Amino acid sequence: MKSIAVLWLVLTGFAVKANALPVPDMHGFVNDPTGLLSDADRAALSEKVTALNARTGTQTGVLLLPTTGEESIEQFASRIFEHWKLGDRQRDDGVLLLVAWQDRKVRIEVGYGLEGTLTDVLANRIIRQAIIPAFKTGDLAGGVMQGVEGISQLLDGQTQPQPHNPESDAQPIPFSAWWAFIAVVVLIAVLALREKHSCLMTLFIGAFPLSFALIFFSARHMWLLPFCLVSFSTPFIVMIVLLTPLGRKLRVRYAQENRRSGRSGSGWASRSSSGSSSSAATRSRGSSSGGGGSSGGGGSSGSW
Numbered sequence: 001m002k003s004i005a006v007l008w009l010v011l012t013g014f015a016v017k018a019n020a021l022p023v024p025d026m027h028g029f030v031n032d033p034t035g036l037l038s039d040a041d042r043a044a045l046s047e048k049v050t051a052l053n054a055r056t057g058t059q060t061g062v063l064l065l066p067t068t069g070e071e072s073i074e075q076f077a078s079r080i081f082e083h084w085k086l087g088d089r090q091r092d093d094g095v096l097l098l099v100a101w102q103d104r105k106v107r108i109e110v111g112y113g114l115e116g117t118l119t120d121v122l123a124n125r126i127i128r129q130a131i132i133p134a135f136k137t138g139d140l141a142g143g144v145m146q147g148v149e150g151i152s153q154l155l156d157g158q159t160q161p162q163p164h165n166p167e168s169d170a171q172p173i174p175f176s177a178w179w180a181f182i183a184v185v186v187l188i189a190v191l192a193l194r195e196k197h198s199c200l201m202t203l204f205i206g207a208f209p210l211s212f213a214l215i216f217f218s219a220r221h222m223w224l225l226p227f228c229l230v231s232f233s234t235p236f237i238v239m240i241v242l243l244t245p246l247g248r249k250l251r252v253r254y255a256q257e258n259r260r261s262g263r264s265g266s267g268w269a270s271r272s273s274s275g276s277s278s279s280a281a282t283r284s285r286g287s288s289s290g291g292g293g294s295s296g297g298g299g300s301s302g303s304w
Contacts, residue, residue, distance in 0.1 A: 021069040023083040041141035058093040066102040077109040087111040107301040124300035126150035207234035
């Protein structure tokens with residue numbers, strides 16, 4: 001049965017590959033293999049993109065297609081970027097503007113080296129404010145030109161215009177992050193009441209490297225940022241529970257209630273001493289036309 005499942009996965013994987021559209025070769029920085037643009041519009045766009053690349057030293061490429069086939073625009077953009085290798089090999093400063101006109105999809109794919117300049121939020125703002133309004137009126141050339149202009153402003157170091165609705169760019173803290181915060185508070189409280197000092201010390205110390213790791217990855221995945229705050233707050237919650245008079249008072253009251261309910265004091269004492277020794281032990285151990293660039297999936301997509 002297992003061999004049948006493996007065979008099915010292999011065959012379906014080959015089928016997906018077989019149905020995937022071939023990656024068009026890169027001929028200059030503006031590629032319109034099916035002729036969606038007029039010659040004049042294509043020439044004007046090519047001139048604008050070439051000037052941008054010469055001025056900034058980066059590599060922005062444009063690809064216009066009717067469709068990306070069975071792949072999502074994100075998957076197809078990743079394949080294009082990998083094949084074209086936009087950007088310098090060392091700096092990874094490439095940008096791809098991909099339009100699937102019949103699919104009504106558009107994506108800005110950003111190389112590693114430009115993710116701090118052309119962030120996901122700014123790429124999304126360019127798509128929503130500059131590209132899609134023109135696309136909705138059927139103006140393909142105008143939308144692409146406006147998109148390139150928005151990219152150009154950022155790469156030139158100019159300030160991007162503020163969004164029409166600033167609240168739309170705000171990233172609310174996900175509901176799951178609030179649950180994570182509540183879970184951390186409850187966990188620390190339970191461990192403190194049960195005098196699990198070694199576990200609390202592990203939480204206290206482990207929160208710091210976890211926080212820095214989350215900050216590193218949140219640069220590309222903004223949804224991780226609220227969890228950074230949860231992780232950073234963990235050591236402070238531990239200190240509040242263990243060191244404040246209120247925390248000590250709650251622990252003493254809990255211990256007294258358990259002794260009255262039949263638990264022996266010696267048992268708590270032995271667990272406390274073993275927890276303290278464990279805590280002390282824990283403290284003591286404690287080939288393309290591009291320049292060879294790559295993308296990690298940064299950027300944004302939109303539809304109209």
